[in-house]
Each structure stands twice: as C-alpha cells, then as structure tokens.
Amino acid sequence: MAFLCRSAASLLKSSRAAPVLLSGSRLYSSGGQYEYILVEKRGEKSNVGFIQLNRPKALNALCDGLMREVIQALEVFDADADVGAVVITGSERAFAAGADIKEMQNKTFQECYTTKFLAHWCKVADARKPVIAAVNGFALGGGCELAMMCDIIYAGEKAQFGQPEILLGTIPGAGGTQRLTRAVGKSLAMEMVLTGDRINAQEAKQSGLVSKVYPVDQLVSEAIICGEKISANSKLVSAMAKEAVNAAFELSLAEGNRFEKRLFNATFATADRKEGMTAFVEKRKASFQDS
Known part of the structure; x- marks a missing residue:
C-alpha cells in the first residue's frame, strides 16, 4: 500500500x-x-x-x-x-x-x-x-x-x-x-x-x-x-521483448524458454525482422516500419 x-x-x-x-x-x-x-x-x-x-x-x-x-x-x-x-x-x-x-x-x-x-x-x-x-x-x-x-x-x-x-x-x-x-x-x-x-x-x-x-x-x-x-527499434518487436522478459517472473525456466522461443519464432513473421537482418548483412542502418 x-x-x-x-x-x-x-x-x-x-x-x-x-x-x-x-x-x-x-x-x-x-x-x-x-x-x-x-x-x-x-x-x-x-x-x-x-x-x-x-x-x-x-x-x-x-x-x-x-x-x-x-x-x-x-x-x-x-x-x-x-x-x-x-x-x-x-x-x-x-x-x-x-x-x-x-x-x-x-x-x-x-x-x-x-x-x-x-x-x-x-x-x-x-x-x-x-x-x-x-x-x-x-x-x-x-x-x-x-x-x-x-x-x-x-x-x-x-x-x-x-x-x-x-x-x-x-x-x-x-x-x-x-x-x-x-x-x-x-x-x-x-x-x-x-x-x-x-x-x-x-x-x-x-x-x-x-x-x-x-x-x-x-x-x-x-x-x-x-x-x-x-x-528507434521496432515497436512491435520491443513489445514482444518486454513480454518475454516479464514472463521470467511468472514462469519456470523451462516454461520461460518455451515462451521465449515462441515469441522469437513469431518475429520471423514480421517485416521488421526481415529488414533488421537485411540491413545488418548490407551494412546499413535498419529502417523499421513497426510491422
């Protein structure tokens, strides 16, 4: 209180x-x-x-x-x-x-x-x-x-x-x-x-x-x-990262790792993940669109 x-x-x-x-x-x-x-x-x-x-x-x-x-x-x-x-x-x-x-x-x-x-x-x-x-x-x-x-x-x-x-x-x-x-x-x-x-x-x-x-x-x-x-980062992916960290206070290590892996895999459905990795390979700054 x-x-x-x-x-x-x-x-x-x-x-x-x-x-x-x-x-x-x-x-x-x-x-x-x-x-x-x-x-x-x-x-x-x-x-x-x-x-x-x-x-x-x-x-x-x-x-x-x-x-x-x-x-x-x-x-x-x-x-x-x-x-x-x-x-x-x-x-x-x-x-x-x-x-x-x-x-x-x-x-x-x-x-x-x-x-x-x-x-x-x-x-x-x-x-x-x-x-x-x-x-x-x-x-x-x-x-x-x-x-x-x-x-x-x-x-x-x-x-x-x-x-x-x-x-x-x-x-x-x-x-x-x-x-x-x-x-x-x-x-x-x-x-x-x-x-x-x-x-x-x-x-x-x-x-x-x-x-x-x-x-x-x-x-x-x-x-x-x-x-x-x-x-400056992807707002979509930042929300996922925040959710994953917060889950660490609620879940066991094994459950938390599984939860993290699901969110990690989900980032591969986003345009921002593709842009981020492409920008890294092309040695330029990423331009995230929050999608």
Missing part, C-alpha cells in the same frame, strides 16, 4: 515548488486535460512519451485521481504510433513520497475488499510500450511501487527508496512485497518492509533495484535518451 512518510510530510509546509514544463516542451493534449500530471512528447523525433507527476505541495502524493490520469496517459501513448517508449518522473525533491493518506485513512476492510482498492494501479505495468521511471528524491511506499511497475528505473544520485507502510500499521498493497523481493532478494526486501528503512540510490543500484544512477540535473535527459534508443 502506498505511504506518505512522516519525514516527507514534514516537508510539505516548506515546499514552494511550482509546476513547470521545461523550455521547448508542449502539453500533449490528445488524452485530454490533466489535473495532477504534465504530459508531452519529448526527444528529437518527439517519439518519447513524458509523464511528470505534478502535485508539488504534496510531494507528488499518489491520490486516486493522479493514478487514474497516469493510466489514461499511458493508454494514450500506447495508442500513439509515433511513441516508442514512455518516461515517468516527478520533481527533483520527490518522485512520489507515497499515497494520499487522507484518502485511505477512514476506509474499512469491507470497502477495500469489495471495491478492489488499489487494484487499478497495476495497469501501469500492463502498458504495452516500455516505461522508464526517472526517480529523483523520495520514492517511498506507493512511489516505490509505482517505480517498480515500470520496466527500467533510473535514479538521481539523491534518490531514496523505501516501503515504510509498517510504520502506519499496514503493509504494501500495490505490489511492494512482491516486486521488491524479486528485484533485491528476500533478505533486503524483508528488512525494508519490516523496518521501514530506506535505501539510497547507490544501494538501490547495487541491489539491482535500479539500473543506472545519474546526477540530479541529468537524470531526466538521460531517461529520455534511453527512451529514444528504444523508440
């Missing part, structure tokens, strides 16, 4: 951050107007979807409205033929410090159970296109869970990750115990979940939670560069 930690909450009164779109950026309005996020396309070819969580006074606490907007934006980007990857980020102070505790404070067991509370959050992981989390500052509770729903995590050097729900008398409820354990192993995951302790960016990299760490002011641009690299 997502969580807004006490230390993060204590910063709210002093937060003066304002929503900003970087120079040269533009609001991507195809998915409609958003209240809690900023959405646009980035990259030299405008082929990277960009979602910025935008509740600065709350350190990007994940209210239900914000999460529904993130899912909506991802659906728009999934349907956009020009977009090959998506970057999700927050501010330099907080990727997301947790959930909006006021929204869940008075909920009952019956209400949570019958409404499948938080179940729709996992739709972030269902995005067809690769999603990169660019994490600066706090990624705690639901913020850590949101980052782990993404396919790649890049961290700013001052990032902090944690699942401190235990300090509120509850446990993670949006995949925290499951994805964290798969990412960093049982011992560290158990320690983080049972104590509420955080790990910093370098510890997160060493444990396998994040793939790269960058200076705070370079993080987003590096995530966009990664998104551009992914977008």
